[in-house]
Every structure is written in structure tokens, then in C-alpha cells.
Amino acid sequence: MADTDSTPKTGASISSKFNQSLLTLFLVLVLILIPIMYYVTKTQVMAQANKELTLLVDMVKSVRNVVREETRPHFMPQGEFFPVVVSSTVMAKAVASKFANLRPEYYIKIFADNPLNTANLPEKLEQDLLDRFRKNPELKSIIETGIIQGQQYLLSSAPASAKKGCLLCHGNPDRAPQAITGKYGTATGYNWKEGDVVGASAVGVPLKNVNAIAVERTLYALLALAIVFGVLYIYINAIVKTSIIAPITDISEKAKKISHGDLGEELKTDRNDEIGELAKSFEMMRRSFISLVRRIKANNTN
Numbered sequence: 078m079a080d081t082d083s084t085p086k087t088g089a090s091i092s093s094k095f096n097q098s099l100l101t102l103f104l105v106l107v108l109i110l111i112p113i114m115y116y117v118t119k120t121q122v123m124a125q126a127n128k129e130l131t132l133l134v135d136m137v138k139s140v141r142n143v144v145r146e147e148t149r150p151h152f153m154p155q156g157e158f159f160p161v162v163v164s165s166t167v168m169a170k171a172v173a174s175k176f177a178n179l180r181p182e183y184y185i186k187i188f189a190d191n192p193l194n195t196a197n198l199p200e201k202l203e204q205d206l207l208d209r210f211r212k213n214p215e216l217k218s219i220i221e222t223g224i225i226q227g228q229q230y231l232l233s234s235a236p237a238s239a240k241k242g243c244l245l246c247h248g249n250p251d252r253a254p255q256a257i258t259g260k261y262g263t264a265t266g267y268n269w270k271e272g273d274v275v276g277a278s279a280v281g282v283p284l285k286n287v288n289a290i291a292v293e294r295t296l297y298a299l300l301a302l303a304i305v306f307g308v309l310y311i312y313i314n315a316i317v318k319t320s321i322i323a324p325i326t327d328i329s330e331k332a333k334k335i336s337h338g339d340l341g342e343e344l345k346t347d348r349n350d351e352i353g354e355l356a357k358s359f360e361m362m363r364r365s366f367i368s369l370v371r372r373i374k375a376n377n378t379n
Contacts, residue, residue: 092322096314103306107299114298119291126231126282130220133183133280134233140172141165149242158254164246166237169278170197182283184230187237189276193246193257193266200225203234203279210236211274222284230281237276239269247275324352332359340367 144165152162160167166187173185188199190207199207202223210216219234239247246253250263269275324346331344340363346356 091325092314092318095317096310099310099313103303103310106302106306110302111295111299114295115291118294118298119287122284122287122290123231126284127220129183130231130233130280130282133185133282134235136176137169137173137185137278137280140169144168145242158256160256160260166197166276184225184228184232184279184281184283187276187278189237189266191265191267191269191275193261195265197276199277202232203277206232206234206279207236207274207277210234210277214274223281225279225281229284231284232279232281234277234279236274237278239271239273239275241271243275244269244271321352324348324356328352328356328359335359335363335366340370 142165144162148162148168149165152159161171162168169185169187173187176183176185186197186203188197188203188207190199190204192198202225206219209219217235219232221232223230223232225232246257247267247269250258250267253263253267328344331342334342344356344360344363346353346360348356
């Protein structure tokens with residue numbers, strides 16, 4: 078009974094250790110891959126947001142350049158003053174407003190702390206950006222994440238300096254066009270000085286919780302890894318049981334018979350690997366026992 082019980086214990090022990098090794102390998106891979114996949118995913122999300130941000134920034138720059146280079150030089154000499162075609166800020170804001178109707182998730186704002194239109198006053202984060210541009214005149218842009226109106230954005234901000242053409246509307250309020258003073262009054266938005274940083278533009282791409290997106294994609298990747306590993310686990314276990322455990326168990330059973338004096342069953346194998354060598358060694362031992370038994374019987378007979 079003791080010998081009979083030992084066979085499954087031996088087989089179970091080898092199989093158990095092998096399975097434990099596979100599971101340990103899987104856990105190690107998971108622990109290594111989780112931070113890697115999280116970092117890669119987060120980097121991809123930020124790269125996509127930055128790509129969209131660059132497109133929006135270029136769009137705003139293009140709109141303002143159209144006003145500066147084409148519409149303003151055409152209308153101003155003729156004495157025609159229509160803000161949306163002579164002011165790059167007004168044009169950019171008008172385009173941003175139309176764009177927001179189509180894509181409300183994006184953020185575009187031209188702001189100043191001394192604007193004609195009080196709707197262009199900066200929020201706290203925007204005022205901070207404006208102050209930073211004033212403290213460092215060499216700073217041409219700031220790209221960072223920030224929260225505006227409760228939404229997290231990847232923001233790109235650029236300073237706006239007062240140019241000579243800006244002073245027509247933003248200089249002395251007594252000399253400003255009637256179209257400006259009639260619409261905005263004379264309380265704010267005047268007495269700008271050429272070269273001063275008077276405002277800034279901010280363009281934002283929504284970051285819908287980058288960490289949540291990174292975690293979600295990481296979990297999907299881990300699920301795929303677990304499925305692949307599970308299939309391999311079943312496949313490898315089947316191979317191990319049929320190619321290693323079962324042959325060893327068979328050799329063990331026949332070795333026990335030999336140890337009990339049953340030398341009649343030949344141990345056959347056509348394998349040329351280590352298990353085949355083990356089986357052949359047991360077969361040679363069996364034959365040696367047979368020869369030994371025959372010599373002993375012959376000596377006893379004589």
C-alpha cells in the first residue's frame with residue numbers, strides 16, 4: 078500500500094512544482110509589465126493630446142496672421158473699421174466661438190487683464206500664465222496641464238504684446254474709433270504701451286483623466302496577457318504530463334515490479350532523450366537481474 082501511494086505523490090509533486098514555476102513566471106511578468114504598459118499608455122495619450130494641441134495652436138496663429146497680413150492692411154487704409162477683420166484678437170475669438178459650437182470639448186481663449194471686452198478677463202490659471210510671461214519676457218510659450226472650469230486640459234499658452242497697430246484701438250481712449258468706444262465704452266482696454274505683454278492666448282485639449290485611461294488600457298492588456306498565458310499554461314501542462322510525468326510514472330511502476338521480483342515485463346521505449354535513456358537503463362538492469370537470477374539458480378542446482 079505504501080508503494081502504491083508514493084507514485085501519485087511523486088507525479089503530483091513534479092507537476093505541482095512545474096505549475097508553481099509557471100504561475101511565478103506569470104506574476105513576475107505582470108509586475109514588470111504593469112508599470113511599463115502604464116507608462117507607455119500614458120505617453121501615448123499625452124502624445125495624441127499634444128498632437129491635437131499643436132493643430133489648434135497653429136489654427137489660431139493662422140487666423141490671426143490672416144488678419145494682420147491680409148484683412149487689416151486692406152480695410153484700414155480705406156477708413157473701414159470692422160473689428161472682426163481689423164483686430165486679430167476679435168477674429169480669433171469669433172473663430173474660437175464658432176469652433177466651440179462644433180467641438181465644445183476644446184478650449185480656446187484670448188485673454189487680457191485690461192481688455193475692451195470684460196468677457197476676455199482671465200481666470201486664475203490664465204492670470205498666472207500672464208504673470209509668468211511678464212516676469213520672463215523671453216518666454217515664448219508654456220505647455221502644461223491645468224484645470225479650467227473644473228476640466229483638466231493640456232494647455233498651450235503664448236503671450237500677446239502690444240504692437241503699434243494695436244494702439245489705434247487700445248491707446249488713448251479719446252482717439253479710439255467710435256465703433257470701439259461706442260461698443261465697449263472707455264473704462265477698460267486702453268492706455269496700452271507698445272511692447273508690453275498685454276494678454277495671452279490659451280488653447281486646451283481635454284485630458285479625460287489620463288490616469289484612468291492608462292489604467293483601463295493596462296487592464297485590457299493584462300487581460301489579453303492572462304488569456305494567452307492561460308492557453309499556453311494548459312498546452313504546456315498537457316505536454317509535460319504526456320511527455321514527462323506519464324513516462325516517469327510508467328518507469329517507476331515497472332521499477333517497483335522489478336524490486337518485488339517481477340522481472341517478466343520488458344521496459345520498451347523508442348525515445349532518444351533523457352527519459353529514453355532512463356528507461357533503457359532500467360531495462361538493462363532488469364536483464365542483469367534476470368541473468369543474475371539464472372546464474373544463482375544454476376549454481377544452486379550444481
